[in-house]
Amino acid sequence: MTAEYSAHHLQVLEGLEAVRKRPGMYIGSTDSRGLMHCLWEIIDNSVDEALGGFGSRIDILLHPDGSVEVRDKARGIPVDVEPRTGLTGVEVVFTKLHAGGKFGGGSYAASGGLHGVGASVVNALSERLDVEVDRGGKTYAMSFHRGEPGVFGGDGPASEFRPYEKSSELRVVGKAPKGTTGTRIRYWADRQIFTKDAAFDFGELEQRARQTAFLVPGLEIVIRDERGEEPVETSYRFDGGISEFADFLAPDAPITDTWRLEGTGNFSETVPVLQPSGAMVPTEVQRECHVDIALRWGTGYETVGRSFVNIIATPKGGTHQQGFEQGLMKVIRGQIEANARKLKVGTSEKIEKDDILAGLSVVLTVRLPEPQFEGQTKEVLGTPAVRNIVASVVSKELGAKFSSTKRDDKAQSALLLEKVVSEMKARISARTHKETQRRKNALESSSLPAKLADCRTNDVAESELFIVEGDSALGTAKLARNSEYQALLPIRGKILNVQKASISDMLSNAECAAIIQVIGAGSGRSFDLEAARYGKVILMSDADVDGAHIRTLLLTLFFRYMRPLVEAGRVYAAVPPLHRVIAINPGSKPNETIYTYSEKELHALLTKLTKSGRRWQEPVQRYKGLGEMDADQLADTTMARDGRLLRRVRMQDAEAAASVFELLMGSEVAPRRDFIVSSADRLDREAIDA
Structure with missing residues (x-):
């Protein structure tokens, strides 16, 4: 930092540099959500063509090497030269921000794209992007490396790249059948930009493809995932819209x-219209x-x-x-x-x-x-x-x-x-009953459930409610918590399946009623987010199958009857460790305690210790439940703010849980039977406790 600040300190980012410098501005994030956003920018261009009546099929291929390809049989990207830039239409679309056919030029009556940045942003954030266009009986091709046009020496992004020195070239690489037009785009996302664990989500892709097929009747969207041992393919087409x-x-x-x-x-309406001279005139x-x-x-x-x-x-x-x-x-x-x-x-x-x-x-x-x-x-x-x-x-x-x-x-x-x-x-009846109850409660002293161990603070933003599985874990959690801002509510076993229970059954269930009463904001349509007594609601269950089932039951209760709490991002799942490894240090140096959260993480840790010549105490402790931890261990790993790991429940997670729960636990038997029959081959017999 320097006190001097003049014009030579200013930077001007040209072209696609701004996209690579600040990708979040264009795609939201650089994790899996941003990766999926890029894919939908490309797919939506093909959908816009189908929306205008050009092309009735879109193919999406997830290749084993991490690349993705989108094919359509629409009009194809223009290959002629755009007069103001002197570049071909293909290069303009993929290298110029705010360039395209969706600014009211007459090529699209209605479209999802508006800003002309989609394809160029994806190109800027790709290590390699190949585009092929069929038009006028020819197949044209062009390749880009992080937004720069040029030629690759082989397949894949790692092959030698040679940028164009003087002028770029849209190559003719073959003949297209007469009357055939369309576009094929394949790209490899740049791992310098995206996080290591960013990946294309096949389930999310299916959900969005289904939605798009509903909205454009007659459009068939085919998704093929070749990343696993066996390819998976699904397609959607709805003529009923x-x-x-x-x-x-x-x-x-x-x-x-x-x-x-x-x-x-x-x-x-009065809008700025681009004139042939280049001026914008209202x-x-x-x-x-x-x-x-x-x-x-x-x-x-x-x-x-x-x-x-x-x-x-x-x-x-x-x-x-x-x-x-x-x-x-x-x-x-x-x-x-x-x-x-x-x-x-x-x-x-x-x-x-x-x-x-x-x-x-x-x-x-x-x-x-x-x-x-x-x-x-x-x-x-x-x-x-x-x-x-x-x-x-x-x-x-x-x-x-x-x-x-x-x-x-x-x-x-x-x-x-x-x-x-x-x-x-x-x-009207419910309102009358509520007002009657309010008058009645004003004369009586209302009390929260006796099993609630409440916190002392009145600051809602600071407070946390842990919903704990079982009384055995409650005793340890009471010692591990910070009673200033952490409250505990134990539940006994598995609560009512509210997916197929009536609202009266739910309210008469002791565990469900206690949760609703403790949170204090009502339920269903009368739920008032402002009245919630806690800033965070944290579901703390064992790290086993039963714990996951209890967590799903609780999530379904929140999703069905306290949805604004989930929408506001105030519901979390605690992540307790699975293993405790005590690494032995030489001499008088105290041993090191390391916690792992999955079998994969444990094996990686033991391999690392072996390579570095260190030993560990056998056997490695495997926690079967929260009650097996002492208070210090539970506090350090799961409850204390400076060491714990929380998983926020987003709305799409709750929706997925509800749909799976409806399939597995709902009142409709036929879909569940079909699911069991179709999934039997995927069962891992080694994973069954016997």
């Missing part, structure tokens, strides 16, 4: 068919917004919704979701007012949004050119005109369903109105 998506998402039995609401609306343009909604109501109370703009997921909603809810409220309220006597609804009873959304499964999609998002993450749509267009389509199309003379539509509409009214009456 979002109607099938809504049925797939629905967690309950239907009371209505899946209704499809479609319509369009026009609006004008221009009023006419836009068309296409609305497509699939929705159905079921017997449950949970609301499951997904919203998309073009193919971009908008998990935090935006103007399209506001318009949907506005139109839905208007139609349902109007129908209930018109049938108030028949439905026995009083004038003082008002329908609220939650009454209508109970049991609703909906997929909401809008398509429009150049949508405006709030922030870089594209999670919230901000285009104001979309709200009124969506509300108008919902009012018109849903109103037509209620006024239909078809027998099925009339029967289903009547059932839906009865369900909404019953939800309203249940809500």
